[in-house]
Amino acid sequence: RAKSAGGNRFELADPEADARVITRHGLTTALPAALERGEFFIEYQPLVHLGDGSVRGAEALVRWLHPQHGVLGPDRFIPLAEHTGLIVPLGRWVLEQSVRQARLWRERYGEGGAAGPLRINVNLSPCQLTHPGLVQDTVDILERAGVAPDALCLEVTESALIGADDDLLKPLRRLAEMGVDIALDDFGTGYSNLANLRRLPVSVLKLDRSFTQSMQQFPADPVDLKIVEGIVALAHSLDLAVTVEGVETGAQAEQLRILGCDTAQGWYYARPGPPERLHELALVDATG
Ligand code: C2E
Ligand code: MG
Numbered sequence: 001r002a003k004s005a006g007g008n009r010f011e012l013a014d015p016e017a018d019a020r021v022i023t024r025h026g027l028t029t030a031l032p033a034a035l036e037r038g039e040f041f042i043e044y045q046p047l048v049h050l051g052d053g054s055v056r057g058a059e060a061l062v063r064w065l066h067p068q069h070g071v072l073g074p075d076r077f078i079p080l081a082e083h084t085g086l087i088v089p090l091g092r093w094v095l096e097q098s099v100r101q102a103r104l105w106r107e108r109y110g111e112g113g114a115a116g117p118l119r120i121n122v123n124l125s126p127c128q129l130t131h132p133g134l135v136q137d138t139v140d141i142l143e144r145a146g147v148a149p150d151a152l153c154l155e156v157t158e159s160a161l162i163g164a165d166d167d168l169l170k171p172l173r174r175l176a177e178m179g180v181d182i183a184l185d186d187f188g189t190g191y192s193n194l195a196n197l198r199r200l201p202v203s204v205l206k207l208d209r210s211f212t213q214s215m216q217q218f219p220a221d222p223v224d225l226k227i228v229e230g231i232v233a234l235a236h237s238l239d240l241a242v243t244v245e246g247v248e249t250g251a252q253a254e255q256l257r258i259l260g261c262d263t264a265q266g267w268y269y270a271r272p273g274p275p276e277r278l279h280e281l282a283l284v285d286a287t288g
């Protein structure tokens with residue numbers, strides 16, 4: 001109905017859009033209490049070495065167990081948390097939990113032989129980059145957990161660093177100097193300025209899922225093959241490792257391995273899951 005009787009006139013042009021707005025608003029206002037009540041949890045998705053198939057680490061992916069709506073993925077609430085600034089304490093919480101988890105993995109599997117201990121990848125929002133506490137918080141969290149900086153990789157999206165000036169890069173540089181790896185996430189989706197790569201303190205390129213998807217058909221699109229081949233060659237010549245996202249089939253994994261990618265992540269290996277799952281995967285791997 002377009003109008004209500006009486007003094008309060010309102011229009012419901014699109015009830016569904018309205019409901020979405022209410023949910024968005026509701027979710028936004030519920031975020032701080034959710035963090036206090038411990039409604040967030042982290043799933044871990046293994047990172048697998050394409051050469052030998054061993055599990056090298058995992059990416060931490062945050063979820064919200066909402067009392068009414070069930071489990072919400074990060075795409076539903078990270079933008080809201082960024083908008084309100086809650087991303088800073090939430091991101092710090094994710095980092096702390098993930099680093100402690102890395103410590104537990106190390107206790108469980110030891111130093112992991114030649115490949116080293118299982119490493120942990122944590123996503124950073126652009127707002128966290130500009131927050132002055134980033135470097136000190138990270139140092140404190142690593143120290144409290146007794147985890148070496150080189151066991152941590154922080155993932156920053158390519159778009160967050162487009163046109164980044166030196167002030168924005170300074171904290172990342174300091175972290176990189178300490179031994180923390182910086183990965184350029186979703187690489188290839190933005191306006192990749194390849195020459196710009198040299199300026200960024202990154203040591204890993206995470207090729208976006210769209211490239212992996214184009215390896216779906218066999219034979220894959222020859223132009224896409226050339227592009228990935230070129231990116232890998234450039235990355236390796238700059239001493240960057242290449243990780244591929246969204247690997248869903250063995251054929252994709254094989255194609256990407258042939259193209260020279262180093263590490264892979266995707267449903268073909270494992271969906272994101274509880275930390276115990278990584279124990280199982282790494283153990284299977286260790287015992288053959
Ligand atoms: P991302 O960092 O690019 O993470 C990869 C996303 O791809 C994850 O979605 C993962 O579940 C999904 N994925 C993994 N393998 C496959 C596959 O084989 N096929 C397909 N179709 N998808 C796959 P998720 O968990 O929904 O996370 C979405 C995004 O939310 C992440 O993208 C990241 O940008 C952001 N995010 C997640 N956790 C955090 C966090 O703690 N802090 C911040 N700032 N952002 C986060
Ligand atoms: Mg990521």
Ligand code: MG
Pocket residue numbers: 185186206245
């Ligand atoms: Mg990614």
Ligand code: MG
Pocket residue numbers: 186208209245
């Ligand atoms: Mg992505």
